Amino acid sequence: MAGPLPNEAAQAALDRRFMAAAIRLSRRNAGRTSTNPSVGTIIVRDDGMGRPMIVGTGVTAVGGRPHAETEALAEAGELARGATAYVTLEPCAHHGRTPPCANALVNAGVARVVGAASDPDPRVSGKGYAILRAAGVQVVEKVLATEAAEQMAGYLTRSLKKRPEVTLKLALSSDGKIGRKGAGQVAITGEIARRDVYLMRAEADAILVGIGTALEDDPALTVRLPGLENRSPARIILDRQIRLPETSKLVSGVDRVPLYIASCLEADPQRRATLERAGVRFIGTETYSGEVALPELLEDLAALGMASVLVEGGAKVAEAFLEEDLVDRIVLYQGPEAIGEDGIASPVDADHIPAGFRKLREMRFGEDVYAEWVRDL
Numbered sequence: 199m200a201g202p203l204p205n206e207a208a209q210a211a212l213d214r215r216f217m218a219a220a221i222r223l224s225r226r227n228a229g230r231t232s233t234n235p236s237v238g239t240i241i242v243r244d245d246g247m248g249r250p251m252i253v254g255t256g257v258t259a260v261g262g263r264p265h266a267e268t269e270a271l272a273e274a275g276e277l278a279r280g281a282t283a284y285v286t287l288e289p290c291a292h293h294g295r296t297p298p299c300a301n302a303l304v305n306a307g308v309a310r311v312v313g314a315a316s317d318p319d320p321r322v323s324g325k326g327y328a329i330l331r332a333a334g335v336q337v338v339e340k341v342l343a344t345e346a347a348e349q350m351a352g353y354l355t356r357s358l359k360k361r362p363e364v365t366l367k368l369a370l371s372s373d374g375k376i377g378r379k380g381a382g383q384v385a386i387t388g389e390i391a392r393r394d395v396y397l398m399r400a401e402a403d404a405i406l407v408g409i410g411t412a413l414e415d416d417p418a419l420t421v422r423l424p425g426l427e428n429r430s431p432a433r434i435i436l437d438r439q440i441r442l443p444e445t446s447k448l449v450s451g452v453d454r455v456p457l458y459i460a461s462c463l464e465a466d467p468q469r470r471a472t473l474e475r476a477g478v479r480f481i482g483t484e485t486y487s488g489e490v491a492l493p494e495l496l497e498d499l500a501a502l503g504m505a506s507v508l509v510e511g512g513a514k515v516a517e518a519f520l521e522e523d524l525v526d527r528i529v530l531y532q533g534p535e536a537i538g539e540d541g542i543a544s545p546v547d548a549d550h551i552p553a554g555f556r557k558l559r560e561m562r563f564g565e566d567v568y569a570e571w572v573r574d575l
């Protein structure tokens with residue numbers, strides 16, 4: 199930043215403050231940037247009176263391009279010269295459809311780049327920072343790196359594990375049940391929690407449930423928040439024998455929100471043709487012990503460009519994902535009422551979180567308690 203240099207501790211505090219703002223900004227397009235992560239960039243310079251002034255902001259555009267740095271530099275124009283750029287992910291170093299962002303930052307005359315998360319993409323890893331340093335740009339790495347990585351966990355999981363990040367989300371009654379046998383959808387949580395789920399869906403690439411839930415609850419699995427109705431991600435149903443009825447809400451909404459059925463290759467071709475005519479897409483899956491083989495399915499979803507999958511149950515599917523060690527994040531909403539003896543037990547609750555997970559946050563939504571656990575990549 200131009201102007202008098204603040205001391206080291208004040209500079210570090212300032213760097214954390216602007217990086218936190220860049221991370222918050224990066225959320226804007228979460229779930230809408232295709233195979234790219236939603237990155238945030240903020241360009242800051244001295245306002246001439248020793249105070250920092252934001253001169254450019256950018257978020258990865260919907261669809262993944264242009265990158266955040268390009269947008270922020272365009273807004274800053276000449277004011278980028280001598281400024282500090284805060285980037286939530288190491289700037290890219292490879293020539294794609296546009297020149298690398300690292301070069302764009304150099305060409306714009308940025309004096310300092312503060313980065314957060316590292317990019318595991320071998321075309322970028324370390325190379326973006328190397329371009330900047332070679333051009334005399336001061337680089338500070340890993341400022342709020344964990345917080346930034348958290349925000350782009352889907353992208354990082356897909357890069358490192360070749361599968362989408364899996365979030366298991368369940369609503370539990372006070373006695374640890376997720377529903378009542380044969381009772382259809384049972385209201386467990388209140389309105390605020392329901393709306394929070396919509397928000398979570400809006401940021402995911404897909405929602406996945408088992409056919410048990412699809413038949414029992416007839417859910418739509420969409421985002422029904424005012425202003426975000428067009429942010430519903432694809433729905434995926436594990437349904438080996440194609441039991442999903444054409445009359446279900448899932449099928450009737452297929453012209454607005456994509457619906458995939460993961461079925462076995464030998465499932466009834468007539469049923470498949472009928473649903474295909476209605477607009478349903480199929481993912482032919484391998485089976486393992488008579489069930490859809492989950493690791494292979496997740497690989498296929500990553501190949502379709504999906505970086506985050508929200509598994510919303512039911513009990514059997516949740517248990518299968520946990521048993522196969524395929525869950526990266528657990529989100530539980532616990533309501534105040536008990537369901538009782540005839541309830542369906544949840545395969546996981548706050549007192550029985552698998553080893554390796556750490557609690558990330560706990561909140562209260564009206565009478566419901568929200569808690570979230572993650573494990574490191």
Ligand SMILES: NC(=O)c1ccc[n+]([C@@H]2O[C@H](COP(=O)([O-])OP(=O)(O)OC[C@H]3O[C@@H](n4cnc5c(N)ncnc54)[C@H](OP(=O)(O)O)[C@@H]3O)[C@@H](O)[C@H]2O)c1
Nearest residue numbers: 368369376377408410411438489490511512513514515518
């Ligand atoms: N409170 C909550 O958060 C919540 C959320 C969702 C559901 N629920 C409740 O849960 C109940 C339904 O749960 P559920 O256990 O009966 O059904 P489910 O888990 O939704 O679906 C299980 C079915 O999915 C199919 N499947 C395919 N591959 C699988 C695999 N690898 N692992 C597991 N299943 C696979 C199997 O049917 P095929 O063999 O035919 O393929 C299996 O029977 C409902 O009462 C619903 O209300 C509660």
